Amino acid sequence: MIRFEDVGVTHPERSRPTLCEIDLSIPEGELVLVTGPTGAGKSTLLGTINGHVPRFTGGTLTGQVTVHGRDTAANPTRAMADLVGVVSQDPAAGFVTDVVEDELAYGMEQLGVAPGVMRQRVEETLDLLGIAHLRRRTVATLSGGEQQRVAIGAVLTAHPRVLVLDEPTSALDPTASEEVLAAITRLVHDLGMTVMVAEHRLERVVQYADMVIDLDRCGAATAGPPRTVLSASGVGPPVVMLGRLAGWEPVPLSIREARRHAPVLRARLPRSPGDGSAAATGPVLLTARGVTVTHGSTVAVRSLDLDIASGEVVAVMGRNGSGKTSLLWALQGSGRRSRGSVAVDR
Structure with a gap:
């Protein structure tokens, strides 16, 4: 589905490349989590999938990125819109209409989809994402989680093969994050869509991921199963870091998995002599x-x-x-x- 062949990206006025010799393949129907420290190039990697990088960011791209056999360098970004849907960190910044229904239809209008087909896709998307009750709401009155689901729906109506999400839960509370992630996993499992997600709060996404791409500060990438990659990565959700410190094998990816190791860890820890009271404070x-x-x-x-x-x-x-x-x-x-x-x- 997505192929990176010896891909490198160097941004303007940068002395070294942000991405270097990225060579990997992503199968169809996978949920892929992109990890790495701040500034490692996660957003840059995602931006190459539809040609936004380097076409609108400047800089140079070496190597080749193909999506379903289509070379991003040979096709303008608008020509990739039917294949790759992108949702940014701030969904409200990308809305172009006032009403949810209109927002879902807007992208199809630009692609010249027939009116009858548009109506059918809007209904299907409203039901799929559980936002049918929002159809006539103005987007400005929606909660963060509702806005994120509407933004995802707006790109889904074009029936892309790939969905790219840049930190979709960064501004959401835990409940809204669960709603968005439930919608994302439904797309993967029910529609076989390929989803690429960059997320700092790894504990929210890692348990759903089929593959992890871990970027380091030198621009190199390590890809593989989540447990394998995160066991050796410099970043990871708290439960993985706890598992590494405690020497658990295999490292847990969720709280549920960690609980299976907890009795042994509690037996090893010394009992606290304190009474559990809060630390003393001043005036x-x-x-x-x-x-x-x-x-x-x-x-x-x-x-x-x-x-x-x-x-x-x-x-x-x-x-x-x-x-x-x-x-x-x-x-x-x-x-x-x-x-x-x-x-x-x-």
Whole structure:
């Protein structure tokens, strides 16, 4: 399905290549996870699949990338649109219409798909991704997880053979991430689609992956089964790193697998003599009383009272859209605060 033959990419004004001598094949119907440290070239590798790199990024590409026998260097990016669908990190930035149904149809209009076929594909995609109830919603009112599924649906209606996702869960809470990953795995299992995913939060994706491509800082790639590649990689989800430190064989890829090793590890660890109480903290540095934040008619934070002491670590948790960012900016002082007070003891 996808073939990289001795591929190298050097970006403008870079003294060394971002990707170097990439040589691998990706079969049809695989879910492939691309890993590596920040700056290793994950997005660059994904960008070569439809010719976006280097056509729109500049630089030079050596070697050859073919998708279903089609050479990306010999075909403009628009000519790859029926074969490769791409969803970026920020789906909202790629929306071109206001209503979900219209967004799903837009790509097909550009490809000249017949109206009858368009209507059928829109219905099929709405059902496949579980977003039929959103069909007449405006995209601006959707949650992060809903926007991501609509963005995936917008490229699926063109019936591509390959779906490329660049950090699809980076801005989503765990629940929304599960919804998106469930939709992605359904595409692989039910439709036989080839999916390429770059993701920093590996623990969310690795248990679903058929193959891992691990990039190092020198631009080289190691590809193979997830367990084999991550056992020797410099990056990995926490459960894999724990398994390596504990000497578990094979290393677990999920919490469920790790639990099978847990009894042996607990027996090896020394008992803590402490009483489990929290570490001592200093005097109160920040005092918030009745903090309320509204955006129009929406109440993001309602009458919050909070004391934060010196040396204290506070985690702010909640689903996407629950007001975490609004609260932090209100406490910092730069954000909107409709009512209430925040005092900082310097």
